[in-house]
Amino acid sequence: MSHILIVLAVIAFLFRKPLGRILGRQFPNRAKRQQVLGTIITAFVLVIVLRVVVLFW
Numbered sequence: 001m002s003h004i005l006i007v008l009a010v011i012a013f014l015f016r017k018p019l020g021r022i023l024g025r026q027f028p029n030r031a032k033r034q035q036v037l038g039t040i041i042t043a044f045v046l047v048i049v050l051r052v053v054v055l056f057w
Contacts, residue, residue, distance in 0.1 A: 005047065
């Protein structure tokens, strides 16, 4: 599962310009766009933290 997250993070990094354009079109309001990005980043961080907690449980 963690390798899938790493692959997704690399893909998101490589395609950040097209993803930014898609998000810009979907959410023209800058504050709303940053809120969506923050939610996505928070979800990734929570999944990683949960995996680390389970690993050391």
